[in-house]
Amino acid sequence: MFSDKWLAAVFALCVFLSAAGTAAFEPIARPDLERIFAENAVTGTFAFLDVSEDRLHLVNPDRARQRFFPASTFKIANSLIALEAGVVGDEHEIIPYGGKPQPFKSWERDMSMREAIKVSNVPVYLELARRVGLDRYREWLDRLDYGNQQTGSVVEPFWLTGPLAVSAVEQVRFLARLAKSELPANIDTQAIVRDIVLVEQRDRAALFAKSGWSTSPDPQIGWLVGWVERDDRVFAFALNIDIGSRKDVALRESLAKELLEEFGVWKGI
Numbered sequence: 001m002f003s004d005k006w007l008a009a010v011f012a013l014c015v016f017l018s019a020a021g022t023a024a025f026e027p028i029a030r031p032d033l034e035r036i037f038a039e040n041a042v043t044g045t046f047a048f049l050d051v052s053e054d055r056l057h058l059v060n061p062d063r064a065r066q067r068f069f070p071a072s073t074f075k076i077a078n079s080l081i082a083l084e085a086g087v088v089g090d091e092h093e094i095i096p097y098g099g100k101p102q103p104f105k106s107w108e109r110d111m112s113m114r115e116a117i118k119v120s121n122v123p124v125y126l127e128l129a130r131r132v133g134l135d136r137y138r139e140w141l142d143r144l145d146y147g148n149q150q151t152g153s154v155v156e157p158f159w160l161t162g163p164l165a166v167s168a169v170e171q172v173r174f175l176a177r178l179a180k181s182e183l184p185a186n187i188d189t190q191a192i193v194r195d196i197v198l199v200e201q202r203d204r205a206a207l208f209a210k211s212g213w214s215t216s217p218d219p220q221i222g223w224l225v226g227w228v229e230r231d232d233r234v235f236a237f238a239l240n241i242d243i244g245s246r247k248d249v250a251l252r253e254s255l256a257k258e259l260l261e262e263f264g265v266w267k268g269i
Contacts, residue, residue, distance in 0.1 A: 027056045027064075027169075034059055036258055037241070040251055044241030046259045047168040051176045051227075051234040056169070059259070067148060067165035068240060071212035072120045073223045074159035074166075076197060077174070078128065079113055081140045083189045087131035088113060091192050097123040114196045120211065126156050143184050146174060161216040171225045171238035179208070179227045179234045197226065205230035207266060211252055219244060224252040228265045235265045 030046075037044045037060070045063035049056050058064040082088050088095065091114040102108050106119045116124040129137075134155050141149040147166030151158045158164045166174075177183045181190045200207040209226030220243035227236040239256045243249060261267035 027058045027061060029061050030057050030059045033259060033262055036255060036262070040255060042241045042244070042248055042251060042255075044239060044255070045168050046256070047172045047238045048259070048263055049172040049176055049236040051180065051236060056172070057263070058169070063240075064168040064238075067167045067170070068221045068223075069162050069214040069217065070147065070159050070164060070166045070171075071214040071221070071223060072122070073171065073210050073212035073225045074164065075117050075120065075125055076178070076193060076210050076225075077140075077144060077146055078125055078159070079117060079196065080144075080178075080183070080185055080189055080193045081132060081137065082113070082128045083192060084140070084185050085132050085136050087128060091196055095124045095127055097121065098127065117196050117210070122160075129155050144174065146170070160214065168225075168238035168240055171223075172236040175225060175227050175238070176234060176236040179229065179236060199226075205266060209256075213243065213249060213252075222249060222252045224256040228260060230265055235260075235263065 033046065044060065046059040047056065047064045083090070092112050094110050094112055095116065096110045097107060100123070102123060104119075107121045107123055111121060111124060113124070113128070115121070132155075134151050134153070137151050137155070138149070141147070141151065141164075147164060147170055150163040150165070152163045178190055178193065181187050183190055194208060197208045197210050198206060199209050206229045207226065208229070209224060212223035212225070214221040214223075221240055222243045223238070223240045225238040227234055237256065237260060239252060239259065241248065241251060241255065257267050
């Protein structure tokens, strides 16, 4: 039989390891970086996940956990769902936009998913949404553990005007799994989605990103989410800000890159 001292030692070790494991997953608040939002006169948050270390840094932690409509950042998950559901053959298949006038001339053209995600073509992705349907969306949102997983009763605008909502923390967790091919989806599908959101490459790094602009809430919400691959490591990020005026829209990219530079993973490499 085991002695009481041996059992006590094993118990103490288990408690220590459990505590150490819990500490490793505690988010790190970064109040020092809140100045970047203040200097640009916007309210926002930034979640940064060092995937290899599973170290999550949060600028404005309360907001980082707050859910907002994902807007066009959902095109990342939407592309994966459309491919997995088989409603589009591949990223090169031409998808009709519907022929109606659009807010942007760049949307008034039939195009492939590869093209459509670059210009954030809403009518093309609405066509894909109609093909997918609510039942399959509900199934996939659950499988992907994406945000609040809510679709409502109308297929077309649920990621633009709700009820689908996601936090910055949830965004980085989802994107980290995609970057590492760890989503519950075909490996080739995940590779395609990664490829179509690649926006910039440098000698030692690659930036994958998607913007979003939710115009229905007040204030409006702007997003930039993605990840950086550098030296065989992955760093997922999600920024959102209140959009108070048209000039704030451009801040999504500039703020995200400034914050990525603060973490030493992108600008200035």
